[in-house]
Amino acid sequence: MQALPAFRYFAPTSVDEALGLLAELGGEAMPAAGGTDLVPSMRQGLFAPKSVISLQAVDALRRIGWDDGAGLEIGALATLREVAADAEVRRRFPFVARAAHAVGSPQLREMGTVGGNLCLDTRCTFYNQSQGWRDTRGACVKTGGEFCKASPNGRARKCFAVFSADLATALVAADARVTLRSARGTRTLALAEFYTGDGAKPNARAPDELVTGVSIPARMQDVFGTYLKYRVRQSIDYPIAGVALTLRADAARRVGDEVRLVVGGVTSRPLVVGAVAELLRGRSLDDALIEQAAALARKAATPLANTAGDRAHRREMVHEMTRRALREALNHAQ
C-alpha cells in the first residue's frame, strides 16, 4: 500500500449535483460510495482519478422499498448490511440478503454499498498489486499492456480478471434491472447486460453515469432462489465459487420458464449459464438431471490461474455448488 495520490474531493448532496459534477469532470472523476474497493485500489496505484466524487451525502439513494407493481427497489447507496438486514428483502428474497451478508466482514458490509458491489472491479493476482510489484512484470491488459499475465503462455490479448461480487451474482439470478443516470438522461438495463465479460472493462457504466439503483421484478418473489458461496475462511474471502440459482418448479418438480443459474468468482462477469437453464426448462428435477446440470455449469466455468485457489478445484467447486443449489431447489419443491 502506498499513500493515496492527490485528488480533488467533492461531496454532492443530491443526485443532480453528482451528475452535474460527473458531466463536468467526465473521465477524470470517479464516484465513490463506501470506498471499500476504490480506496485500496487507489493506494495500490490502480486508479489515480483527478477527482473523487463521494456519494455518502446523497441520501436519496439509500432507500430500500417494496412496491407490489415495481417490485423491490434498492438504492445504490444502501449498505450491504442494510440489505442483509432489511425485512422486505429477507422476507421476499432471502437469498439476496444472504448474498449481501456473505460479503467481507461486518466492517466492510457497514461501509460497502449495493452500487459499489455492482460496480466492483474485477480482480487478478497480477493486477491487485502495488505499482512496484506490477513493475517487476510489466503492464498487463488491464493496466494498458498487450498481454494477459495469467493466460497460458502469457499470450492472450484479453483480460480475464475475475468478477467476485456476491450480491451482484445473486441479483443477476433475480433478473434484476439496474438504473444508470447521467446528465444526458436515464437508462435501465437488465443487470446481466450491464456486465461486458471483459475483465479490463467489466461493466457498461459510461464515465459520466451513476448507478442509482437496482430493482427486482415483483414476479420473482415467489420464485425459489439461493446463493451459495464457497470460500476457505468463514469471512473476508472473496468467493472461490459463488453460485446463484433462481427456479420455479411445480408440484411435480417440473421446472418452469423461470430458471437462472449464475456463477461468480471464476470469470470476468456474473456468468449466466444458459445451457443449464435450457437443460432444466420443462424437465422434472431429479438427481440425474441435477448431475447433468452441474456438469454443464462446470463446463461453462473456465477460470485461469488468476486468483487464490487451485484452478481445477475452482471448477470442481462450481460443479459442487451448482449441485447443492439444485438439491436445495429440489427439496424446496418437494
Next chain:
Amino acid sequence: MGGPADYAVIGKRTTRTDAVAKVTGEARYATDVYLPKMLWARVLRSPHAHARIVSIDTAKARRLPGVKAVLTAQDVPDARYGALVLDMGIFARDKVRYIGEAVAAVAAQDEETAAAAVKLIEVEYDPLPAVFDPLQAMQPGAPVLHENLKGYTTLFERTARAMSGNVNYQADIARGDVAAGFAESDHVFEDTYTVQKQHPSYMEPNSTVADVDADGRLVLYNTTQRPHINQAIVSALLGIPISRIRVVPCHVGGGFGGKNRTLTEPAAAALALKTRRPVRLTFSHEEEFTSATTRHAALIRLRTGVKRDGTLVASEISLYYDCGAYAPTPNAVWLGAISSTGPYRIPHVRVEAFSVYTNKMMGGAFRGYGVPQSNFARESQMDRIARELGIDPIELRLKNCIGAGERLHTGQRLHSARVRETLLRAREMVGWQGAQLGPNRALGVACGMFACGGFATSAIVRMNMDGTATVATGAMDMGQGLRTVMGQIAAETLGLEAADVTVVIGDTDLTPFDVGIFGDRGTHTAGQAVKLAAEDAREQLLASASVALGVAPGELLLGGKRVFARGAPERGLRYSDLLGGGQYKRGGPVIGKASINLTEEPFDPVLVRGAASKMFSTHTFATHIAEVEVDRATGAVKVLKVTAVHDCGTVINPDGLKGQIIGGLTSGLGYALYEDVVIESGQVMNPSFLECRPPAALDVPPVEFDTVEEFDSRGPFGAKGVGNVSVINVAPAVANAVEHAVGARVTSLPITPDKIVRALRAAEG
C-alpha cells in the same frame, strides 16, 4: 516448594498493566511517534531474484525537491550482521539476492516525496540464474548466492566448517546405532513432508523513528522483541559505540518472533545520522510480506523403525530448511532438530539438518521457531504408525513418551517432562473412545516438545520511598503480557500487590541487558532474573528492618507492605517508614539486582556436531486434540473444537496463559489450513492479509484447555513457558483428524481443500 495455593499473587488473575492504555488507544506504538522536523523514509527494493548490481545512479532522486538524503551500500560501512553467520548488510552491495531486498533508501520531507524519489533512483542490473528450492540449491552447479560465504564472520567455529555452497548452517546428531536399530525393527516407515512459508501476521508493521538527540546520541523508537541486540547490531553496522545508541521500544503490536529481527533500525539510523533530523521508516504491509521474515519452508524426511508392539527403535531424520537469501535465524533448523524425535524415547537417532540459501525472502523466527515443521512430520508419521500397526494413537504415544530425568538424543537431560500427563488429561477431557466420531468427523491428537528458555538476562528491582517497587528488565513485552507477569513475580517476592509494582521494560538507557524475547524465555528466564533481583532487594529490606527493629533478619516476616517480627506482628515497620526518610539514616536505598544465564553446558560433541547454541534451560510439552469435520465434496475442513493440555510449569498469570494458548492455536490453525506465502520465480504472489489468509475470528474454534501441575526447578516459582509449544501441535493434530475423518492423508501444509479432494480421489482409485 510452595504450590499456587500458597501464593498471594502468583497464579491469581490480575489486570494487565497496559489494559487501560490499549483499550483507550493511548498506548504508544512506534508509528505513533511524531517528532518535530521528522523526515519520512522509503526503501528501493530489488525487482530481481538474483542479479549483479552494475550501477546505481541516485542523482535524479537527490535533486527532487524535498529529498534530504539518499543512501546506498556505498554510503554506509561495509559491515554485515546475522545470527550464526554474518551475511547481510544494510543495503545490497554488488549483488541482489531476492525480490524485495533493500538497495537504497531515501529520506524526504513527506511520504509522497520519498516514494517519488525512490522511483527516480536508477539501478542497472545484470540478472543471474536463481535458485528457489533448497534441495536444488544443494546440488553441485547450482547458482551460489554468497560466493564469499567462507569469508564471512561466524559465531561458531564448527558452524563455519560445515558451511559450503548454499548451506549456511548444518547440524548433525547421532545417538546409538541407527543401522542396528533398523535391523531390530519389525517395521520401517519412510515418509516425506513439506511445509510452507508462513508470515507471523502481527498487525503492526516493522517501524523505527531514528533521532539524534542533543548530546549527539542516536535514539531509536521502534517496535522490537530485542532492544539490546538491536542496539548492538546498529552499533556494529554503523561503526558507532553501543553507548552512543539508545533504543526506546514502544508498545509492540504483535511480534510472534517476527520482531526478533533488525529490519528498519539500521537504515533509519543511517538516514538520521546523515540528515541530523528524525527519520521514520515504516514497512508497508506489502514490504512485510516481501522483505520481512517468515517461518522457514521446509522438506522433512523421516525413516522410523518400530517394534510390532509400537516401541520406537530408530529414526533417521533429514531436515532441509529453506532459509531464503540471508540467514537471520538459521538456527531454526537446530530447534527443529532438537524436537525432531518428538517427545519420545528413541534409542537410535540420526539427524542431519541443513539451512540452505535460496533466492527468496528470508526465513526467520516465528512462534514455534523451527519446531512446527519437524513436529508436523513426526506427529503425522506417529499416526501412520499407529494406524498401520493397529494401535490406538494415544496408546502409541503413551508407550513411547519420554519422562523427567531421561536424556534427549542431544544428550540433554530433561528437568521436567510431563508429556505423559498431558496426553492422559487430554484423553480424559475429550472422553476419547477412539479417533472416529461419526461420518466425516473425527479427533486427531498430537503432542510435542519445545526447548525453553536460557541465555543471558538481568534485572533490577528498586524499592521506592512509598513502599512500592520498580522493576527494570531489558526483556520486552511484545503484547504477550510480560510486563504484568514480571510485576507479579516481583510482588510475590516482596509481599506487595501486583499493582504496587511498576515495570520498566526495554529502554536500553533504563534497563539492563536481555538477549531478546524468543524461545519461551520471557516468564521462565527474564522472570527468574526478576525474582532473584527481588529476593536481593528483600534481603536488603530485611537487613535494614533488622537494624531498625533490633530483630534478627531470620526472625522477620514480610506482608501487607510491612516488615514485622515472627510471632509479634505489632512489632514492625511499614516499608514506607523504612524506605522513606528513614533509609538515609539506615544505609543506602534498596536496589536488588540479578544477572544470570540459564543456558547449560555445551552439547556433548560426541552426539552433536554443529550445535547452534549451548543447552536450553528446560523443555515444555503439550498435547493437542483437534476435532474436525470434513466436507468430502469440497474438501473443506471445519475445526469444531481444540483441546489443549500444557506442561508449562507453574502458571503465573491464568489470563495470560489462556491468551497464549488461544493465540498459539490461531497461528497453528493458519499454518494447518490457510496460510501460505506463495512465491513464484522469487516473487511473492500474495503479499497481503487478504490473500495470505491468517484465520479471522470466525475461523477460530472453541478451545478447552488445562495444565498439568509441574514445578520446574529452573524457572521462577517453577514456571516454564507456553508461547511456542502452543503452536507446534496444531497442524499435525488437524492433519491426523482429517485422516481419521475421511481417510485422506495430506503430507504438505497447508491442508487446503483441493489437496483433500485429490487425496480422496486417489484413495477411491
